[in-house]
Amino acid sequence: MDRDVIIACDFSSKEALYGFLGKFGDIKPFLKVGMELFYKEGPGMVRELKEKGYKIFLDLKLHDIPNTVYRAMKNLASLGVDITNVHAAGGTEMMRYAKRGLEEGARGNLPLLISVTQLTSISEEILRKELLIGASLADTVKAYAQNTKEAGLDGCVCSPLEAPIIAGLGLLSVTPGIRMEGDGKNDQKRVTTPAMARELGSAYIVVGRSITGAADPAEAYTRCMKEFIG
Numbered sequence: 001m002d003r004d005v006i007i008a009c010d011f012s013s014k015e016a017l018y019g020f021l022g023k024f025g026d027i028k029p030f031l032k033v034g035m036e037l038f039y040k041e042g043p044g045m046v047r048e049l050k051e052k053g054y055k056i057f058l059d060l061k062l063h064d065i066p067n068t069v070y071r072a073m074k075n076l077a078s079l080g081v082d083i084t085n086v087h088a089a090g091g092t093e094m095m096r097y098a099k100r101g102l103e104e105g106a107r108g109n110l111p112l113l114i115s116v117t118q119l120t121s122i123s124e125e126i127l128r129k130e131l132l133i134g135a136s137l138a139d140t141v142k143a144y145a146q147n148t149k150e151a152g153l154d155g156c157v158c159s160p161l162e163a164p165i166i167a168g169l170g171l172l173s174v175t176p177g178i179r180m181e182g183d184g185k186n187d188q189k190r191v192t193t194p195a196m197a198r199e200l201g202s203a204y205i206v207v208g209r210s211i212t213g214a215a216d217p218a219e220a221y222t223r224c225m226k227e228f229i230g
């Protein structure tokens, strides 16, 4: 299994991102580009990063009717990204269409396609009172992961604590909620260290503030890689 540390690039502009990447010298980390940066800078920035040799997890969490997601994925695949994702709540058929879009749009390497089961911002109470879903959060996560498997996707975004369940289905897990020993939790509720995530079977850890907020981001990244990859 490939394992890697992905830096969550929660920056508001390309200039801020490039200023940050400038601190890494020749090191080219795997980067997660999310909605904030993508909607500001567009696909051109993703192409530019790929041309510079970065691996990209494009975290746009698509969720729409199957045909629309299929067409959107075709376009995203043509950017040459390495990982992208959808909401499992869009259903199994939507996930199958997403995969087909990637297969048809990919130039060269097929990006890994993963699903978001439940957002960590969704609580049992929101599930019941707002979304009128009677099943427990844990049961919906398991069912969505099962659907993800049936649709032929590669894995799920989840907490490292849920990675063993995901691995049991033969799926890989991409796990945020990582903090280096001694760092603050910020708004994350359940955090694990890179070493703990490795033990629990995470394939990729997504690390934001423990690296982006460090006094020496390249040093924090190298330390994180050493702890996670060995």
Ligand code: C5P
Pocket: 008, 009, 010, 034, 118, 119, 120, 157, 158, 176, 177, 178, 186, 188, 206, 207, 208, 209, 210
């Ligand atoms: O700074 P931090 O390490 O907490 O950043 C984690 C990254 O992972 C952020 O980009 C956040 O949006 C993302 N994420 C998360 N929890 C999820 C899904 C994504 O923290 N369940």
